[in-house]
Amino acid sequence: MKNGLQKFGKFLSAMVMPNIGAFIAWGFITALFIADGWIPNAKLASIQPYMLTFLLPMLIAYTGGKQVGGDRGGVMGAIAVMGCIAGVGGFDGQPMLMGAMVMGPFAGWVIKKFDKAMDGHMPAGFEMLINNFSVGILGMIVAIIGYFIIGPFMSTVLAVLTAGVNVLVKAKLIPLAAIFIEPAKVLFLNNAINHGIFTPIGIEQAKEAGKSIMYMLEANPGPGLGVLLAYAVFSKDKVTKSSAPGAIIIHFFGGIHEIYFPYILMNPIVIIAPIVGNICAITFFTFTKCGLIGPSSPGSIIAYLSMSPKSQIPLTILGVLIATVVSFLIASPIIRMSDGKSLEDAQDDMAAKKAESKGITVDPGEKKDADKVKKIVFACDAGMGSSAMGATKFRNRVKAQRPDLTVINTSVDNIPADCDIAVVQAVLADRARKSAPQAQLVIINNFLQDPNLDGLYEQMTAKVDASAQTAAAVEEVETPVATGNAKILVEEGIKTGLKPVDKFEAIKAAGKLLNELGYVEEGYIDAMVKREETVTTYMGLGVAIPHGTGDAKKKVQKTGIVMLQYPEGVDFDGEKAQLVFGIAGIGDEHLGLLAKISEIIEDPERLEQLKTTKNVDEIMEMFK
Template sequence: MATTTAGAPPVSRGKTAQVHIQRFGAFLTGMIMPNLPAFLAWGLITALFIAVGWLPNGVLGGFGNADLPGAWSGAATQLVMAEDGTTFHQYLGLVGPMVTFLLPLLIANAGGRMVYGERGGVVASIATVGIIVGSTVPMFLGAMILGPLSAWIMKKIDSIWDGKIRPGFEMLVNMFSAGIVGGALSVGAFYGVAPIVTQISTWLGDIVGWMADNHILPFMSVIVEPAKVLFLNNAIGNGVLVPLGASQVAEQGKSLLFLVEANPGPGLGILLAYTLLGVGAARSTAPGAIIVQFFGGIHEVYFPFVLMKPTLIIAAIAGGMTGIGTNVVMGSGLVGPAAPGSIFAVFAQTARGSFPGVILSVVLSATVSFLIAAVILRATRKRDLAAGESGDLSAAIAQTEANKGKSSAALSALVAEERTAEAAEAALSGHGTTTATAVRPIRSIVFACDAGMGSSAMGASVLRDKLKKAGVEGVSVVNKAVANLQDDVDLVISQRELTDRARKHAPNSRHVSVDNFMNSPVYDSVVQEVKEGAADDGVTAS
């Protein structure tokens, strides 16, 4: 069975580091993404019911005095001491318990399940209660650390007596071992881990505060925007920005950190520039990408446009800096993560009173990125048109570089894109270089991306539509996260930056790399091969 579209090149040390960072970011994302509905619910409740919300409610928001006339006695309260030394009962509400207990426990459970299934999730949740109770800040960071670690410890302890338990005692041993280990880890987390993670969270918050005091918060885009294009942003976003943003919301009612990554403005500006000044397939694809990126929130669709012309990263960085700077000046922010990064999700999580600043940050970031991208595209338009009009794109690019006297990163990206498509088509037709001798018919196809929810879902939808129009039935086309791939699928389609990781999870599957999930020539080759295989095996195909 073929395992790759071409002979896998040796992986450089830099490439290995990138893969490791991507894998780490994907693991963090795996803990956050399944729980985004809970984050959204918490954000909406916060926006509505806190004291400065749209519908202030002391019972639900957790700021009302339980001794007030007409107070609802059924609500849970806590004893609070005022500055003057007096005490009173205050409603717990929904906002505090959700951010303090629910969200960290969901994160810990997801991390534990990723490491050791349901058993790992239970032990992770038990242990994380200790770090939650023993800290003074929301323990998102602690849950992301302790959850997987607790599950791993339980897994190692179980391996000690695996296969050595007398028949009939398995349930007893499993229940008591998980209870004892979980309880011990919870106590240990309360006394040992909680103070350390609390201090780390405080330091991270102090760094953000220092950046704000010195007016350099916008410079976060210098790191975040390139990281997004290289699929390295999840480690930053889910590992740092989301926990810090949640802590700021708990203290201040909003945070601009949720908009550092989610702002759709920079991507919108770049795609608009391609729509007006791009050439060839890039120009024709950009308008559709705008809809998917700005309204659908799938930012990955503009990454290939930047990779085709790497200087456009300047436009992305400048747009991101403009958006952050606008929110700093306007004092605006969100009450929860805007995921996916759709303008609708951004508005849904915008704090009361922050709409002018948030809207302005999106508009200005899009404007700045558009102007810079337009200048870059306009400066290279003649050269791009000349290359596009040539019958042989590779030869035209080579000639252009010869005329220029030096190589061009943008043109090299175009050559790489063309060669990737050619190699994929050759492998799918059986003429490429493969590492196995047999090619089985394609009956199952998986689109794999970092989180398994955004761009891969879009690509799977596109291919399913093509197969349907071709009259092919009986072929499974699904989308998954790279980390969740299994080695029982016939064909894996992933973005070029993620293919190395995908091969490790599904080494016996065929792998195809694409630059753009929205529109790739590989899809037509896949449809043709599936249709031919369906005819040979009697699967329905018109």
């Protein structure tokens, strides 16, 4: 349930976050130039309703449509939301921010389904005509649906919500909203709540009163600041304690509230602190009749104060201070009496709970002292792709500080007996424990960018004896470099500029290409799908490496790698993969090329180039 809410929250946030700059522009125009603003100017203030009525909903709908259906989906979303806007009367109706969050993804889904149905059936020479007319005709139909159904429905929903909020305000019960605001924020629903619910209601209130308390409920940086201050002062874990001051700056001045969510998750009872802190602040704002002129986005103290009427800035500051002090006072004894759990430990627990929800028992094992660790093993199902890249990347990261450390990869059922730490995904943890009962387990979601890998790096380098770093007798693990890279990856095995598809379609396409090039038997494709159903092959950084299960190696005829480029990304369970590498390996022949891939993706410029270039020769040159 929680994971589903997190994915939903991330999806909604992904529609809003790219457009925060537009919200800021609209907010500043509102705060500066309306009649009660800082420097009233009627002409400049006239920009504001156009931005609110048309610009913001269109941007959100375009972004949501593009998330689902690529560029064509974005255009469809923008067309569709115009139907909603017209259906509620344009300037005379309610802003369609909520309508945009529905119509954008819906329109993107419609065109995605159309493109899928037409794939392989489009007459040669008619591609442009069909592509343009399909968006035009389907966009018109969806806009009509928005006009008659979605727009009026969302207007009704917003009217009901507004009426309910007004009742709570009059009954002095609005502070109780903090009971669901703070937990929902920790589940990454903060942008959905702020811009999907509170901002539209705040707009309606601000039309009458010139300000709204709704803008203050979610964006107040005080509750989160109190929690971070408590960790900075009282945390027993040195890493957590030292990280809190930096998080304070990012949260309070940068407005990135997500920075304090892991601190709540590592000790869930701490959530009481921001809830009570926000209740106290909202109560104060209610009795002093405070409100902001426009939405505070992001939720930094700078934006919060800039949206406050000049006469109420002292009261706004006092409300933030109240939330901070109350949150700090409640969080402090909880943190002092806690068992000193670290951020890394909390992330391990979360991964374990995720695995247990699937019927898997995870025991991470006793954390080992860095100076006693000599071998780290990255293990995946087949030991072919994911673990090889993860091991290469981590080896390169740690070798300067720990040249004595051996980092290898293998299949999860063949972890060697001298393994000190095994790095595995949660769904493979039980098998790893049986294979290496002596090892500490590090549970991750993906092999390239995972907080627990950062924690492992800190564990390995925090207490390293200087002699270990300068040891002359080092067992260096070389990644085999295949001299036949040109035969493993060939020009015919590279496809660029592909349209977004379902992840299983992308995996099947990679498998089909491996088969067509003679690398694998046809049955290997099903093994690739089975592998993905067991555990994701998404690596992080926009890269996925699908390959067959361990028992499918007999279907590999020769080592080969293919690359499918999806510039708009393929959805791998909430993560976008622009690069899908299909792998079939015999022995270690493919590891040299995997090492090269790992080297390239560590360079942001080369990685971006690989995700977007249409020049196959350029790609081949990168892998030479």
